[in-house]
Each structure stands twice: as C-alpha cells, then as structure tokens.
Amino acid sequence: MILSVNGIEFRYGCRTILENIGFTVQRGEFLSILGNNGAGKSTLLKTLNKILSPQQGNIFIGQQELSKLSRLAIALKMAYVAQNYGSNRQTVFDAVLLGRKPHIKWEATAADLSLVQGILVKTGLAEFALRYLDELSGGELQKVVIARALAQEPEVLLLDEPTSNLDLRNQMEVLKTIRTAAQEKNIAVVAVMHDLNLALRFSDKFLLLQDTKVFAAGGPEVMTAENITQAYGVPVSVDRVQNQMVVIPR
Template identity: 40%
Template sequence: MLVADGLHKSYPNRRVLCGVSLSVSPGEVLGIVGPNGSGKTTLLRLLTGEELPDKGEVRLDGRPLCDWSQREKARCLAVLPQEGLPSVPFTVREVVEMGRHPHQGFWPWAGERDRHVVESVLLETGLQADRDRHVDQLSGGERQRVAIAKAMAQDPRVLILDEPTTFLDIAHQLGMLDWIRSWSQREGIAVLIVLHDLNLAALYCDRILMLKEGTCFAQGSPSEILTPDRIRKVYGVQPVLTRHPVTHAPQVLLQPGAGDSSATKPAESFTL
C-alpha cells in the first residue's frame, strides 16, 4: 500500500536520511522508533509528500506519490502531525466532520455517509458526550483525541501518526491504540506510527523499523528488534528486557544510572 525505496534527504551541512526503505500493507501496523534526531519526523514528511526526497521514491498504491493530486491523496492517506490539533473555535463534531471534506463534492454539504462515519467515530473514540464542546475549551489531551478522531473520519486506506499518544494519560493511550489497531485489522487500513515508547511499540506494532542517525538500523518483529544490544547501540542506555506476562511481547525496563556512561557494558536481559 505505502512503499518507500532508498530515501535520502539532506539539508545544508546536515544529512538527515540515508537509504531508508520500508513498506506497510493493508491491516498492518508498522512502528517507527529511534532517538531524537534520528530522522523520524523527516521520514514522515517524505512519506506524506510534504517534502521531496533528494533520492529515492515513495509509492502509494503502486503510484509515485508525486503523481497524486492533493485531493486524491487526502482521500487515501490521513496524517496526524506531532503538534496535533490547535485550539480552534469549533465544536468537536465540526472538527471531526472536517475529516470528511476530501470525500465531498463541489458543495461541501455532509451527506448520509458523512454523517454515519462521523457518528461512528465519535462513538468509538468516546467523544459523543463532548460533541458540542468547543475545541478551544478542551485540554491538550482532549484535543489530541479529537485530532485522532478527525483523521479516522477521513476514512483513509493509509493512516500516518506522529506520536499520537502525546498528552494522553495511560488509559487514553491504551484506548486509542486499541481502537487504531482493531480498526486497522477490521477495515484493512495500513498504519504507520511513530512512537517514543518502546513498550507501546512492542504491544501494538506488527513490525518495527528502528532508525539510527538517519539510517535503518534494524527492521522486523518487536521480538527481533527490541533486544538489549540494539537498544544500547541506538539509544545509549543499558536496558533490562523481559516478556509481558499476558501478551509475551518484549518489554523494556530501565535502570537508574545506566545511561550513556554505561552504554558499553555487556547487554543484560531476563530469560525470554
């Protein structure tokens, strides 16, 4: 569905990405992880067409992304940027309805399909009770939930999210990621998600791409990627890994005092 081949991107005096390739298929959740400055946000800009790569190509549904019109792209691909939703003077329902604009005709009037999608998203994201509240009266976490709902209302085939759990408490983090994953599987949506939390990435992603200094350091299943040695080499911390007692996904435990100064110590882990 979404494929990137050999992406390179540089800015004056700084190389940001070098030869990054990836693909995400319908019904799959691909996680992008890596430390600050590893190129995650730049990679998303190339994947969404916000910027063009210096070298390499991004293809959406088999066509070069640069061949898609903005309206065509908006019907197929939804994006939730890292900064989320600004404080705007519209109601929650009105903002979620904005996600339907790419599917409407010359006159942007909501039809039966639009109303059905909006109501379904409000219900499944737990925003029904807040539908008539103005977004500029919401907290940062509440606005993030509305931004996710707006992206979902776009009814995309590909969903790209840059740190969607920002500002959310742990209950809402799990609720949103549960919904995104189940929606992806139910509707065959290809999801690409940037996460800083390695434990959430292990719990919710089918595959993980780990970036280091603009290159693809490793790519595979959470169990293949999240190892003590890889985490030490990429993040410069000495972790302890164990298995989640319910899902058996790898989980990262941090040790006080095991930062950069101890990054060269032998890797540790519990029996997995």
Template identity: 55%
Template sequence: MILRVDSLCFSYNSKMVLDKVSFTIDRGECVAVLGVNGAGKSTLLKCINKILMPDGGCVYIEDKVVSKMPQIEIAKDIGYVPQRTNVSRMTVFDAVLLGRKPYIRLDATDKDIDIVKDILKHLSLEKYSLKYIDELSGGEFQKVLIARALAQQPKVLLLDEPTSSLDLKNQIEVLDFIKKIARERGISVVVIIHDLNLALRFADKFIMMKDSKIYSAGGQEVITEEAIRDVYSVDVKVENIRNKKIVIPV
C-alpha cells in the same frame, strides 16, 4: 503490500535527514517507528504523504507513485496526525468534519455528516460533538485528531507521537482503538512512539532509526539490548514477563 517506501532521501539546508530509507507495510499492519529525537522520524512521515517533497527515492501506495499524485488524491489515501497542532475555537464535530475536506466539493453532504457521526460514536466522542476543541482534555483532543484522520477514510494512517501527551489509561485506550480499527478496516498504521513497552504492546513491526538511516526493521526480535544501546545509547535489560517482552532501563 499497501505501502512501499523505496530509498527515500531528504535533506534540509544540505543536512541529510533521511538517507535511503526503505521499508514495506502490509494491509492492516501496525508499524512503530523508534529512535532518538532528531533521527528523522517526523520527517519520514511528512515525506510519505508529500507534506515535504522528498529529494530522492519513491513512495508507492498500492502501486501508485505518491509524488506524482495531486495532494488531494493523496489525502484520500493517507491520513496524518501531527505531533503538534493548533487548538482553535471549533467544535468537535466541525474538527472531525474537516477530515472530509478531500471529498467535499462545495459543502458537506449528508453522507459526510453520517461518516463523522459514526466515527464519533466509535471513539465514544459523541457526547462532546458540540463542545469546542479548546475545552477538551489532552486525551479527548488526541482522539479528535485521530477521528479527523479516520474521516478521510484512508488506507494508511501516519501518527506522529499520538500518545506523548496522554496519561496511562488514555495511552492504552487510544492505541488499542487504533489497532482495532486497523484490523477492522484494513488500515495500515505507521506510528512514531517513544515508549518502547507501549510500542511492544501495540505494534506488529518495528523500524529503528538512527542518524537518518534505518538501523533495523522487523518483528519483536529486533528489539534487543544491543539494538537499544546502539540506537538510544542507553543500557537496558530486555526480559520476558508472562510471555511478553519488556524493556527495563538499568
């Protein structure tokens, strides 16, 4: 077990956003967080790496208590890709190099530059190295953000809707890449995702959130017609096509 979230609570202006949320994740596992807008998914991610300070509960990463770690040490263990980020006039290489920030003392070393080079190559972003990120397409930009988080060499990756602005090809490409790298490097991934079929294709485990709480968690078996009706208030059919579970809205 690499990440353990234990009855995490968070409230914003006395409104409960997270209510005793608990789950665990193993090494190399990909977990999809599902739920309607406002269910507390983004807040959950931000509480895991202390971007927001939880009001109660505890997050453990390999038995270390995250709330007691300095932010810079957390940054070496947990990478984070937000839902929205500014596009500034910065080259792709520089943007990814920022992921080395937790390790940089005075200036980036050759080792930092090598790590960035490898990641760019892996994501086939090499040819864009010196392009400004404000000139990239949505898919390329999303990959750059993921590359930056990977440059942190984290044990856990938190992704807030990494595919929402991508076309079908890029959605699949980005998620497959994340899954591959999770397997190869033993990185655990927590991803917020809205497309249930994409989630079914990608994730090993599912956490369904409703009204600040976990509604259900587990393998593909938790994605049922009843659960989706409860969580999303939408009627769907869940069918098996070519041995794959598919969710069809009716």
C-alpha cells in the same frame, strides 16, 4: 503492499537527515518508527505525506508514485496526524467532520454524519460532540485530531507521536482504536513512537533509526536488548511479563 519506501534521502542544505531509508507496510499492519530525538523520525513521516520532498528515492502508495499525486489524491488515500496542532472556536463534531472533506463534493450526506458519529463513539468523544475545541484539554484535543484522521477513511494512516499529552488510560484507548481500525478497515498505520513498551504492545513491525539510517527493521525479533541498547545508547533488558515483551532500562 500498500506503502513502499525505496532509498529515501533527505537533506536540509548540507545536513543529511535521512539516508537510504527503505521499508514496506501491508494493509492491516501497524509499523512503529523508533529512535532517539533527532534521528529523523518526524522528517521521515513528512516525506511519506509529501509535506517534504526527498532529494532521492521514491515512495509508492499501491502502484502509484507519491510524487506524481495531487494533494487531493493523497488526501483520499492517506491521513496525517501532526505532532503539534492548534484549536479554534469549532465543535468537536464539526472538527471530525472535516476529515470527510476529501470525499464531499457539495455537502455532507447522512452517511458522512453517521460515520462521524460512530467514530466519536469509538474514540470516547461522543459526550464532547458539541463542545468547542478551545474548551478541551490537550489530551481530549489530540483524540479529536486522531478521530478526524479516521473519518478520512484513509488507506494509510500516519501518526506523529499519537499518545503525547495522553494519560495512561487514554493512551491505551487511542492505540486500541487505531489498532482495531487497522485490522477492521485494512488500514496501514505508520506511527512515530517514543514509548517502546506501547510500541511493542500494539505494533506488528518496527523501524529503528540511528544516525540518519535504518539501524534495524522487521517484526518483534528485531526488538532485542542489544539493538535497543545500541540504537538509544541506554542499557536495557527485554523481558516477558504476562506474555508481553517489556523493555526495562538497566
């Protein structure tokens, strides 16, 4: 088990955001965190990277407790892609190379440069390598940020809405790249997702949040019409189209 979350509780003042949250993720698994806006999805993701410290509970990466690790130790094990990010006068190649920073002692090696080039190819960014970030579209910039996280070679990859600002083709390409990396590199992926059908297509496990708590957790068996309807407050059907589960609002 690479990631274990036990009894996490988080509050802003007197307002409870997360209550008794627990789940596990193994290497190679893709877990989607789902739920309505305000359900605590992004807050939960930030506690997993020690950006926020929960008032109760603990989080383990392997056998190590997250709260006892330094920022560098966390960066060597975990990469985080935020929902919002800025751009600057930096090339795409250099931006992705920054993902190697936790591993670089003095200067980037030939192996570091080769790894970055390979990731640019896999994410469809090779042609943009020398373009500046402030010249990119929102979708292209988002792919750069994800590529930088993959360059970090984490054991756990945390993603906050990784397909926002992406068109359908790029949504599929990015999630396929993430899914392939999870399987080939044995990375655990935890992603906040809004698109239920993309989550169903690429995820192994699901965590449905509602009213600060875990409403349902598990594999595809928990993604029933009844659970989704209750968690989101919208009547849906769950059908199969070409052997793929599909959520259809009614």
